[in-house]
Amino acid sequence: MIRVAVTGAKGRMGSTVVQAVTDAPDMEVVALFDAGDEITPQSVNGAQVAVDFSIPSVTESNVHALLDAGVDVVVGTTGWTEESYARVREHAEASGRAVLIAPNFAMGAVLAMKFAAMAAPYFESAEVIEMHHPAKVDAPSGTAVATARGIAKARAEAGLGEMPDATETDELGSRGGRVDGIPVHAVRLRGLTASEEILLGNAGEQLVIRTDSFDRVSFMPGVLLGVRRVIGRTGLTIGLDQVMGL
Numbered sequence: 001m002i003r004v005a006v007t008g009a010k011g012r013m014g015s016t017v018v019q020a021v022t023d024a025p026d027m028e029v030v031a032l033f034d035a036g037d038e039i040t041p042q043s044v045n046g047a048q049v050a051v052d053f054s055i056p057s058v059t060e061s062n063v064h065a066l067l068d069a070g071v072d073v074v075v076g077t078t079g080w081t082e083e084s085y086a087r088v089r090e091h092a093e094a095s096g097r098a099v100l101i102a103p104n105f106a107m108g109a110v111l112a113m114k115f116a117a118m119a120a121p122y123f124e125s126a127e128v129i130e131m132h133h134p135a136k137v138d139a140p141s142g143t144a145v146a147t148a149r150g151i152a153k154a155r156a157e158a159g160l161g162e163m164p165d166a167t168e169t170d171e172l173g174s175r176g177g178r179v180d181g182i183p184v185h186a187v188r189l190r191g192l193t194a195s196e197e198i199l200l201g202n203a204g205e206q207l208v209i210r211t212d213s214f215d216r217v218s219f220m221p222g223v224l225l226g227v228r229r230v231i232g233r234t235g236l237t238i239g240l241d242q243v244m245g246l
């Protein structure tokens with residue numbers, strides 16, 4: 001049995017993870033942490049892997065505390081920067097432990113990011129629209145940032161230049177935010193859980209790649225896969241695709 005700790009255990013995702021781990025035949029929940037609980041070598045209670053779905057402002061410090069407690073970590077919390085990745089990579093390598101950080105554990109979203117990067121070299125224009133429940137605290141979503149970065153990287157490698165856009169005035173920011181030059185638009189709407197559309201355009205044609213999570217159970221097969229695959233690795237892995245052989 002894999003001994004699992006969950007941080008952010010009372011949250012929307014954390015509570016769903018606790019149920020999924022409890023139901024998994026090869027795992028058991030051995031420790032739960034939420035706001036105000038201290039992560040120590042004692043309080044992790046022999047956990048081999050911790051799953052963090054907390055909040056962007058605390059996730060990095062949780063990961064450092066879990067590594068110090070001798071636990072491998074699977075992270076779904078968003079808000080990571082290149083600097084925070086670098087600090088965690090260094091800590092994980094120095095301690096011989098593993099951290100897997102994924103902006104999205106839903107299979108549809110993982111594949112949508114992959115398909116967008118595959119398609120990007122063949123289209124003049126690309127924009128990302130992410131749509132979420134109104135309780136989400138960060139914008140744009142971690143998934144949208146990763147999607148846009150993947151598109152931008154694929155465009156650069158293919159030698160594509162600027163996208164066509166004659167906009168001269170945009171006082172309201174209606175053209176969205178830019179992630180590595182790719183416009184990203186965020187919608188917050190009651191009734192939604194998590195959706196993303198990637199629009200790719202050429203003269204006379206459009207490709208739309210869309211992924212919808214209607215329920216948080218959609219993330220659970222990916223989270224459980226992450227728990228199983230993080231064991232035995234070392235250092236930092238970014239993206240579930242990296243442990244799926246994609």
Ligand SMILES: NC(=O)C1=CN([C@@H]2O[C@H](COP(=O)(O)OP(=O)(O)OC[C@H]3O[C@@H](n4cnc5c(N)ncnc54)[C@H](OP(=O)(O)O)[C@@H]3O)[C@@H](O)[C@H]2O)C=CC1
Binds near residue numbers: 105
């Ligand atoms: N990678 C993926 O597939 C997915 C990622 N996410 C991301 O996961 C994160 C959590 O989302 P969601 O569950 O909706 O958010 P919630 O706000 O529902 O849950 C966060 C939980 O973390 C708790 N918390 C606050 N501080 C700490 C701390 N120091 N240590 C441990 N727990 C703490 C919160 O407590 P309190 O409320 O008291 O502050 C709350 O219970 C977000 O960043 C979201 O974007 C979400 C879905 C899928």
Ligand SMILES: O=C(O)C1=N[C@H](C(=O)O)C[C@H](O)C1
Binds near residue numbers: 103137140144
């Ligand atoms: O906050 C959420 O709900 C989600 N957050 C992640 C993100 O920011 O990309 C993953 C998913 O979109 C749900």
